[in-house]
Amino acid sequence: MTHLLAKSTPDPEKPGRQTTLPSHTALVVLAAETMLDRAAAKTLARAGLQGEGHLQGFRTLARFGALLHDWGKVSGHFQAMVRRGPREQLVRHEALSALLAWRHPALRRWLEGAAVFQGAGDGWLLLGAVLAGAGHHLKFEGARGPGRRGQYGSKGQGTGAPCSSGTRTSSAPSRWGRSSVWASRRRSRMWCGAAMTRTTTHAGARLALAMLGEPAVSTVLRTAWRVKNLDLDPGVGENRRMDYQELLTELRVAIWVDSSQEPGDGEPLAARVTQALRAPDSVTRFGGLSLGESRDLVDSVAPLRVREGEEGDWLLPDAAGEMTLPVWPDHVAWAITRSVAPRKPPPSGEMTTCSSAPNCATEGRRLRRGCPAQSPRRRWLLR
Structure with a gap:
């Protein structure tokens, strides 16, 4: 195994830059920064939260959530899945990301050493960042159906993000006849x-x-x-x-x-x-x-x-x-x-x-x- 992959690729030994775990993580962090710059203040205002303290806390949650959201993809089960097709994982990658960030002593100390987490009380800010990263697929409700195991042991059937809702959109402002x-x-x-x-x-x-x-x-x-x-x-x-x-x-x-x-x-x-x-x-x-x-x-x-x-x-x-x-x-x-x-x-x-x-x-x-x-x-x- 030469590369840690974040996504499946036709040639795992010669993956595209965006499919490797380090590059994928960097792109997600960049996307988070872009969205924060464009929408953070408006999003908080719509929720009735204003002030520099709320804004800085929100930025911290988004940045660190993006940073650690796919740490669990380092597991052998996930790497085998993206190389050899869908197979069962003992723990889903987002659940493992949370466990690594919150329970692994060295990683926990490294995260807590960040200046933004200093003086943040009992660690609620770090916990929020961990939960933000762990919830990016929203699959903790316990899947039901044939071959499903529930919360942490559900079968991994792929590596893509959840598909969008079943609506269709268009750049056209109207549909003649239906208006x-x-x-x-x-x-x-x-x-x-x-x-x-x-x-x-x-x-x-x-x-x-x-x-x-x-x-x-x-x-x-x-x-x-x-x-x-x-x-x-x-x-x-x-x-x-x-x-x-x-x-x-x-x-x-x-x-x-x-x-x-x-x-x-x-x-x-x-x-x-x-x-x-x-x-x-x-x-x-x-x-x-x-x-x-x-x-x-x-x-x-x-x-x-x-x-x-x-x-x-x-x-x-x-x-x-x-x-x-x-x-x-x-x-x-x-x-x-x-x-x-x-x-x-x-x-x-x-x-x-x-x-x-x-x-x-x-x-x-x-x-x-x-x-x-x-x-x-x-x-x-x-x-």
């Missing part, structure tokens, strides 16, 4: 429009969205379902994970629909929406109208009536934006959908508002507010 549209200040999604079985029916239609006011934001930790192991039922064992979400309360969104570029055949989307608002009983439709998850149904949809002095923030796609929104388009014919940055606000007389349920769950992609021809944070008064 999936952006709808919140931080993270949310909204279905607002005519449910269609032909996704190209309203190709050429344009949508623009403005957030009205500032919705209240709260945070939750919840369990999310995913598909990690086809042998287990949904939500069981590996097929669930912890998920961080933000909840938006009393979210109001103005939506502009422009059908001037739709093909001439058939009723345009703007006309269908107008008819639906004027005479809801004349519409036959299916599917839910929700903000966030399907449980968060929209309270009301109505023609725009702006409150006195009310301002709206237009949402524009931008990789460096300050808001995160997902888009869940249909899988079919999505390539005909594209993002366009407007140079002026849409005419307010053609707007519609959608108001949220009390809470709207959030998850997704980056946006920024404003208009590139004006200012990155330009706010237009809606009249």
Whole structure:
């Protein structure tokens, strides 16, 4: 054995640089530093924790958690697994990482010698870093199913990180015909429009969205379902994970629909929406109208009536934006959908508002507010 591996590789004796344990650890520490620089202060603020003490403690937990998270991969069982395929491990590598950092005398003394752990009381800061590293796969709940052993002795079936949840995202702002549209200040999604079985029916239609006011934001930790192991039922064992979400309360969104570029055949989307608002009983439709998850149904949809002095923030796609929104388009014919940055606000007389349920769950992609021809944070008064 020439190299300690962190990941499987076609040629274990000539691994790529990123697959070795030292290089992988260095890259994870670098990623942690990058994320801390970008998001540490905002993350703590959303949790109601402010001040230099909280920030320094958070940085210490993340840095040392990243440093020691894969120490357990030095074990012979793990090295044999990445070289010769899936096989049973006596102890999962993240559990062994925690044991090495907390119980091995020499390693424990080395960690405690770091200046950041000096004067940290009874060792809670070091313990937090150890737990942060040990929990990076979230597999301590005890897996169930054939061949599973429970907490520390579960079978190791691979070396990759947990897969993402079963949602599909796209850079497209909407799916023609289903009208999936952006709808919140931080993270949310909204279905607002005519449910269609032909996704190209309203190709050429344009949508623009403005957030009205500032919705209240709260945070939750919840369990999310995913598909990690086809042998287990949904939500069981590996097929669930912890998920961080933000909840938006009393979210109001103005939506502009422009059908001037739709093909001439058939009723345009703007006309269908107008008819639906004027005479809801004349519409036959299916599917839910929700903000966030399907449980968060929209309270009301109505023609725009702006409150006195009310301002709206237009949402524009931008990789460096300050808001995160997902888009869940249909899988079919999505390539005909594209993002366009407007140079002026849409005419307010053609707007519609959608108001949220009390809470709207959030998850997704980056946006920024404003208009590139004006200012990155330009706010237009809606009249």
